[in-house]
Amino acid sequence: MSKKFNVAVLGATGAVGREMIHLLQERNFPVSALTPLASARSAGKEIEFRGEKIKIKEATTSAFSGFDIVLGAVGSGLSRELAPAIKASGAIYIDNSSAFRMHDDVPLVVPEINPDDAKKHNGIIANPNCSTIITAVAVNPINKLSPIKSMTVSTYQAVSGAGAAGPIELQEQVKALIEGNPVTANVFQYQIAENLIPHIGSFLDNDYTDEEMKMQNEGRKIMHLPDLKVNCTCVRVPVVRSHSISATVITENPVSTADVAAVIADAPGCKLYDDKANKKYPMPLITSYQDIVYVGRIRKDLTNDNGIALWCCGDQVRKGAATNAIQIAELFL
């Protein structure tokens, strides 16, 4: 009989935590016991796993005992606070927050790209930023043709990226607009219904947001491209669940669109979806509730002979977060 794992999901009531529990079941992960952990407010409530009701426990430093794997879906502050206790317990902590992503001794892993990095862990393995995962899955195959030197990226990020409250706020605003009622914004800086907000995360001194810099910083670590340069603009759009990315990739040597299409078609986690005659291109409408990244609109950059423009789209809650974390756990099966 193959090994089964005692698994905890930290942040079990959030959008990503709930999806992790759903995926452990859907992907038939060998769970011997599941422990959902959340804030004191949720402790005592029940979640369902494999048809069984399981009580949520409070996530305190003393909660981590006996787990083989802890899947983290909490913010970076709480993650930093609890990580020492998780490490001390001997569990592998697969953390979806940004707390440890850039730490030298923490692997940052997209299993389709750098699975071997996961083996070098020191107790913590970080799950990358959602837009970065989706973009990296789409563009990394191009590195086989010629190393990527730089990217210019504009994102179209769904409201689910702000957690479970994001889609609720969008729905409430949409209803308020239809009914002619005042719109209130709590989760986002401004109304997001019928609007776009070019501000995700916190502004840094270089006038980029920390969210925008993740594409460069995390992209370098995941794709093993220490000199990768990325010019990224992150924009929130009134879409529920899938992130979309318009990317122009500059490679060391020119590559053809046919070769790019071929390596993307072959790459794990990617679906080449690029058939202009039949109006096939990635859209949130068709990519949500899936684990693969759709890639299309592949064409030559008209400004640079070494450039390729493309458009990709993937479910932010799944491949951009929960699925990627479970796939990291699956590397240890």
Next chain:
Amino acid sequence: MSKKFNVAVLGATGAVGREMIHLLQERNFPVSALTPLASARSAGKEIEFRGEKIKIKEATTSAFSGFDIVLGAVGSGLSRELAPAIKASGAIYIDNSSAFRMHDDVPLVVPEINPDDAKKHNGIIANPNCSTIITAVAVNPINKLSPIKSMTVSTYQAVSGAGAAGPIELQEQVKALIEGNPVTANVFQYQIAENLIPHIGSFLDNDYTDEEMKMQNEGRKIMHLPDLKVNCTCVRVPVVRSHSISATVITENPVSTADVAAVIADAPGCKLYDDKANKKYPMPLITSYQDIVYVGRIRKDLTNDNGIALWCCGDQVRKGAATNAIQIAELFL
């Protein structure tokens, strides 16, 4: 007494035509008589102008007699069909369609950028593509610092760009989704509510759409940059009326963000709106029903020392179409 003009609006019942009539009144254009022209279906109906009801006449080749200015807001097919009759009548035809934009003897004018080109007309003056106008108004001031060599652009285009039926379809789809009814798409290729469609216009052999190529082709003519190269991705978003553009501009020599901000602040038609501490950046929510282009998120391109990234936003129906056409007419006052 200053001259007054006998004005016809061709396509008076469409989104742009209606806005043109509204703006002739709002901007106090010296109209001696206004004639709304539309299809046989609309002929006989009335529109209001300066508190007066005016009957719509059918737009046929024999309808053009006695006009000083014809403002065109019909598709390029009908525009091509009627243009010879308009020219023969001696009127100046200011055409919002793409029919004549790239003709050598037709000026393509954004009054803030190349007003003198309008004087060299041969009966027809073309109004540029909406996203191109908004982007050109935002980036053209940078040419004062150093000529623009190339741009990488991703658009976020409102549904109004598809005419009056676009916002109606979005609203119907939003309601259908809330009520759990099936969604139908007639105006757009797919559902646009809660979705993004990376396909505006028709696909060309180079895998770009004709809409995407307008940014390069029309941008060259408007800004007098014959060698400008543009890599453009056009995306329809579920926003009602303002287009937004994420642009990276590469100049011949490096320019500073402070200098870029200064020339944009000084430029006609632009509003510098770039104050990260106070969360001020252009958004459709704040730029609609105005004639100016908001520009913000100005920062250095991290991939190219000669690059500047920025984000701009403007009302597609107004500055992207109707206002620009009226401003061209105002050059003849």
